Amino acid sequence: MTARNCSEASFELCPSILAADFSCLARDVQAADAAGADAFHIDIMDGHFVPAISFGPGMVRTMRALTRKPLDVHLMVDRPLDLVAELAALGVERVSVHAEVPGGPGAALAAIRAAGMQGGLVLNPETPVETAGAYLPLISQLLLMTVQPGRGGQPYLPGSNARIAAAQALLQTAPHPVTIQVDGGITARTLPGAWAAGARSVVAGSAVFDGDIARNIAVLRRSVFP
Helix, strand or coil, X not given: CCHHHHHHHCCEEEEEHXXXXXXXXXXXXXXXXXXXXXXXXXXXXXXCCCCCECCCHXXXXXXXXXXXXXXXEEEECCCCHHHHHHHHHCCCCXXXXXXXXXXXCHHHHHHHHHCCCEEEXXXXXXXXXXXXXXXXXXXXXXEEECCCCCCCCCCCCCCHHHHXXXXXXXXXXXXXXXXXXXXCCCCXXXXXXXXXXXXXXXXXXXXXXXXXXXXXXXXXXXXHCC
16 A cells, blocks of 8 residues: 555545534435545534534434444534443444543543543634643543534634644654544545644535535545545
């Protein structure tokens, strides 16, 4: 395998179904799946941790029936621990929890790992990257929000690439490999900078689902691998 192919193999594109056409969800998910989506990102919002309300475990069940690609669940909820067992039973591969949740994310991350899933820690834009240091033994993914959480369609925040680079440096101290994921404002214009800074998993919503899904995915990949 060439160095370029190795680099491409380390890139994960996770379409966010929050941006899909809910009246044609199966069509959109299957189109993204066929076009090379690596995983699907599902935002669960409770209306408390963030103002918006989105999906619950029922949507996870629907997605599991639509695709065999990994399901990447992002919990924007006050009580993430309450959902861990059900998500594991539904066959979710990866669950990410916010560092900012009441009481901290430690118990939920430990439960995610005990349930056989991969755990992720999410940092809001204003949360110092160093916060992740205490949780590195429990996680396989560090999700950096590159917009304010809870609403799609926002622009990529200035300074995000510097945060990615700082996170990449911090992760050199982790006891095992931890992937940096970014979520928010990802387009063919912003993705190359995020990749260069160290992001290897990318959540994209409208950049995938607005228009021709297969073409959009190809454009995103070409922005990093011309």
